[in-house]
Amino acid sequence: MEKHLKSLxxxxxxxxxxxxxxxxxxxxxxxxxxxxxxxxxxxxxxITNPIYRDFATSPLFYEGIGIEISRxxxxxxxxxxxxxxxxxxxxxxxxxxxxxxxxxPGSIAGFGKFDLFYQELWKLDILxxxxxxxxxxxxxxxxxxxRGNPDLQNNTxxxxxxxxxxxxxxxxxxxxxxxxxxxxxxxxxxxxxxVKRDLRFLLNVGVLNFNYRPGYAYAYDxxxxxxxxxxxxxxxxxxxxxxxxxxxKTHLEYIKYLPKGNARSWSYVWEAAHTPGKFEDxxxxxxxxxxxxxxxxxxx
Amino acid sequence: xxxxxxxxSVLLFTSCEKVLFKKDMGSRDPLDNFDYLWNxxxxxxxxxxxxxxxxxxxxxxxxxxxxxxxxxxxLFSVLASMLNELRDDHTNLIxxxxxxxxxxxLTGAKNYRARTIDEFYLADPWRTxxxxxxxxxxxEVGYIRxxxxxxxxxxxxxxxxxxxxxxxxxxxLDLRENGGGSIFNIPKLLGxxxxxxxxxxxxxxxxxxxxxxxxxxxxxxxxxxxxxxxxKPVVVLIDKGSYSATTFFAVATKAFPxxxxxxxxxGGGGGLPNGGQLxxxxxxxxxxxxxxxxxxxxxxxNGVPADINAAFDWNDLETDEILEKGILxxxx
Numbered sequence: 001m002e003k004h005l006k007s008l009x010x011x012x013x014x015x016x017x018x019x020x021x022x023x024x025x026x027x028x029x030x031x032x033x034x035x036x037x038x039x040x041x042x043x044x045x046x047i048t049n050p051i052y053r054d055f056a057t058s059p060l061f062y063e064g065i066g067i068e069i070s071r072x073x074x075x076x077x078x079x080x081x082x083x084x085x086x087x088x089x090x091x092x093x094x095x096x097x098x099x100x101x102x103x104x105p106g107s108i109a110g111f112g113k114f115d116l117f118y119q120e121l122w123k124l125d126i127l128x129x130x131x132x133x134x135x136x137x138x139x140x141x142x143x144x145x146x147r148g149n150p151d152l153q154n155n156t157x158x159x160x161x162x163x164x165x166x167x168x169x170x171x172x173x174x175x176x177x178x179x180x181x182x183x184x185x186x187x188x189x190x191x192x193x194x195v196k197r198d199l200r201f202l203l204n205v206g207v208l209n210f211n212y213r214p215g216y217a218y219a220y221d222x223x224x225x226x227x228x229x230x231x232x233x234x235x236x237x238x239x240x241x242x243x244x245x246x247x248x249k250t251h252l253e254y255i256k257y258l259p260k261g262n263a264r265s266w267s268y269v270w271e272a273a274h275t276p277g278k279f280e281d282x283x284x285x286x287x288x289x290x291x292x293x294x295x296x297x298x299x300x
Numbered sequence: 301x302x303x304x305x306x307x308x309s310v311l312l313f314t315s316c317e318k319v320l321f322k323k324d325m326g327s328r329d330p331l332d333n334f335d336y337l338w339n340x341x342x343x344x345x346x347x348x349x350x351x352x353x354x355x356x357x358x359x360x361x362x363x364x365x366x367x368x369x370x371x372x373x374x375l376f377s378v379l380a381s382m383l384n385e386l387r388d389d390h391t392n393l394i395x396x397x398x399x400x401x402x403x404x405x406l407t408g409a410k411n412y413r414a415r416t417i418d419e420f421y422l423a424d425p426w427r428t429x430x431x432x433x434x435x436x437x438x439x440e441v442g443y444i445r446x447x448x449x450x451x452x453x454x455x456x457x458x459x460x461x462x463x464x465x466x467x468x469x470x471x472x473l474d475l476r477e478n479g480g481g482s483i484f485n486i487p488k489l490l491g492x493x494x495x496x497x498x499x500x501x502x503x504x505x506x507x508x509x510x511x512x513x514x515x516x517x518x519x520x521x522x523x524x525x526x527x528x529x530x531x532k533p534v535v536v537l538i539d540k541g542s543y544s545a546t547t548f549f550a551v552a553t554k555a556f557p558x559x560x561x562x563x564x565x566x567g568g569g570g571g572l573p574n575g576g577q578l579x580x581x582x583x584x585x586x587x588x589x590x591x592x593x594x595x596x597x598x599x600x601x602n603g604v605p606a607d608i609n610a611a612f613d614w615n616d617l618e619t620d621e622i623l624e625k626g627i628l629x630x631x632x
Contacts, residue, residue, distance in 0.1 A: 053321070057575065059336065059577070059578075060325070060326050060577060060581065061326070095577070096324065097581035098327060098579070100328065100372065100580070101372075102371070102372040102373070102396075102397065103372075103395075103396040103397050104396065105583075107577065151394075151575070151577065152575035152583065153575030154572060154573055154574055155576065215507065216344075216506065216515075217505045217506050217507065218588075219574045219588065220505050220518070221520075223518045223519050223520070224483070224487065224519075225519075225521045226487040226491055226521055226522055226523025226525060227487050227488055227523065227525045229484070231484070246320075272317040272320055274320065274321065283317075283321050283322075285317035
């Protein structure tokens, strides 16, 4: 009996250990199945409507139209998201000049913008469920503007750097269509097939806001050392860093996933910044309609 | 439907920079434009003290000439008159129908006639980049005319010109009526006539609201430049039309014993002009810095005096007395 009991215990431990192993194996697999880590390469192009005003040279708003392109690397799971992106934009603006009853003045400016963006987000369980995923975290956004307005003569070139450490919050709503749906437009009744879709809203708010702006006089006769003078250093020599102002960026995106894990999206990106600098304020905002292709680069 | 409402709400919320920014300051109101320009000049103009200008007095004088119903031409006339009180050709008001100018050159006699030189002095001039040049006085003197510091020449072109005149006794560099241009063309040209890095002057720029608030001195060095140097005597011809970058050039020559200024004092323009825009869209500029010589004297704005004074005699259009004086200085 004792021998049988020992054999039974041995069998129990062996089976138990196998069962434990199986359970652990399931535990490892489950998050992988429910929360896969997706690596995406994103390519975006957008039409933008930048607005800016540099009080150092003009009290007028300049607004116009341009394009922005960006390349982003994204690592995303249910639990965490990491993004690094670079962007470039070019646009042309006209001054918002009051209407003249004599001869209307006009000013045309060019505006180039270079962005670097890094963001990390973590899931906030309390605000997440099967349909909603909320993440919070932080981001670093740095923007270098290069502006040109020949009407401003020696102040033609406008350069500023706006760099921000931002608090970030992102809400993603799963709006997947699970069943075929038929639309009814009287004589046209198209079928909409099931598709995985997300609606995503990202908010970045500057917490620490830095800017690099010209000195008091904007243009300077800086040190000249013959032909060895570097024109870029000469132009920047009286620039100063300040920590002030604010910056907000929002990104509303509709993402439609494709069968192989790729996706495409339409989004509206709004951004506004105010940089008092040390002497005179600079303000800018932009509204962008953006189209993005997500290439899923997971190795399966 | 609920997503459409959500999206619309977000778009509405995130399009509110107009609420976040200060109000649009565009204005046609003559008094708004007067006050804006007066304040900008008050904050940044660099020669109030040197020229003994009471800017508050200018406001008291000119502002009452305007009211909310003043026409654009009336506004232009008043603003231009106020700016001309600064006696500075780096100060202009630019509208679609007129540009204001003090016109320093008219405060002195005209001392340059291009046709006299072309017809009676230059036998076979070359035009190399922006430089017109020829031999004078039986090939003893090289003559180089540079009419604007806005115009460029390459290092290779300058090498060729100076090599062409390497056997002369001296060179005459004619900068009369050269109204200025790029500051970077000064060391490019002057660097051909020096053999060592030399401090030639300083500039100071407004850095505060007080009229005498200036930042630290910024040094201005000339260094040898190019493959061909010319270290024999150089005469630089100047007049009241020699302005801005040419005044910088003239101040810098004071540091070199081999360079002599002949003619009339330059017109000035020692301050770097900025640029800006009024609430009605017109643009303006005015000086925001001062040029100092090696001894930190500030005379450049009123004109750099010639080392040897000479004047053009308009009764004899076949002779350029200033050029003759230059030739004599080199050959005598």
